[in-house]
């Protein structure tokens with residue numbers, strides 16, 4: 645089967661690899677839809693700290709599929725079932741895992757990070773993946789292509805909760821890429837009265853407006869802080885979510901917040917970035933909360949999936965390309981060139 649692979653130390657390749665064999669407690673899942681993510685692109689360029697030197701993995705962690713084989717000891721899943729898989733598998737023993745927060749486990753493994761992932765045709769699902777509740781059955785009717793985005797949406801579910809978006813809030817989102825737009829959709833569902841969106845790309849800003857952003861701004865035109873103060877009647881916004889990896893944005897965000905505002909650092913900076921200098925007096929005098937988050941827990945994934953299954957979010961709006969899995973090389977060409985929004989690889993059946 646064709647696969648996008650990465651070898652720690654710097655080699656990205658499209659390769660022919662064998663279909664994995666499974667143990668008696670494991671599943672084989674045929675990939676029906678799998679999206680590309682900034683993390684995949686980052687790994688092809690910089691590797692990942694969870695990979696051992698020389699280790700090769702199949703990339704891809706956002707995926708749904710159909711069970712085509714189940715080991716003899718598997719009791720909770722059956723061949724033919726449609727499933728989504730939460731990619732981060734915790735150690736199972738630590739306090740974070742005990743709280744169901746596998747995304748916070750200091751010793752996690754993850755599909756497409758240090759275990760073989762989904763930018764291929766079949767994925768082996770380990771026993772631990774099932775035992776931790778990371779394999780989630782999909783309804784018979786949900787589109788595989790939409791459900792593939794349950795994983796990135798689960799990160800936005802986590803981010804919006806951490807940011808504490810409340811009814812009537814003014815929310816500002818930096819970045820109108822796929823993650824910014826998913827945050828926009830969820831901020832509106834959470835009762836934000838207005839969502840402001842900032843991005844350097846006018847086409848993306850237009851997309852944000854079509855999805856319900858009430859005010860948008862391109863920082864090429866001037867100061868974001870002046871714009872926010874004008875547009876908010878000098879009060880500032882209640883929540884800022886940074887869905888763009890920039891230290892300047894992180895520092896600027898504090899100026900935009902009203903008293904008791906919350907800043908959620910949604911996008912991380914590349915590993916090894918120097919610390920960002922921020923105005924701690926803004927935090928002090930305005931009584932601000934500065935917080936962050938990474939990934940989503942299995943429970944966030946379930947929440948995301950329920951929103952998708954109920955049609956509360958229109959994910960087709962953030963998908964720019966759907967390609968057959970055989971065109972995985974083209975999908976990476978597009979992603980590495982920074983083109984489009986979400987790129988999804990799908991099986992022939994899912995595309996039909």
Ligand SMILES: [Zn+2]
Nearest residue numbers: 681683706796
């Ligand atoms: Zn991702």
Ligand SMILES: [Zn+2]
Nearest residue numbers: 735738741749
């Ligand atoms: Zn753990």
